Amino acid sequence: MTVLAESRHPAEFILSEASGQRSRENITLASGAGVVAPGTVLGKVTATGKYIASAVGASDGSEVPAAINIYGADATAADAKVSAxxxxxxxxxxCLTYHADRDQPAEKTAANEALKSLGVIVR
Known part of the structure; x- marks a missing residue:
């Protein structure tokens, strides 16, 4: 029997948000970020203002979680505009996806606390 695996759906991680969708903003995923799934926790690269998956080992500003991608996008070869x-x-x-190096419970907790400081509560 064939087993099918369904990937994350856009916005499925959102439980509630501010009225008028003021929780959202259009951002740019940096070229080279790869395929970014919906619900990926992103960090902002200080030098460019663009976003990539928030990695614990980064030192370019993106180590601090700053957004969550709403829709999947491919930023492998070029920048991609997305809502977050x-x-x-x-x-x-x-339903959140973290960078592969954020694999320890304490690292995910720290990411969730950083999001909390932005008013994004992880349940």
Missing amino acids: ILRDAEVNGN
């Missing part, structure tokens, strides 16, 4: 949650929202932590 940046403030005032509640999200389902079971």
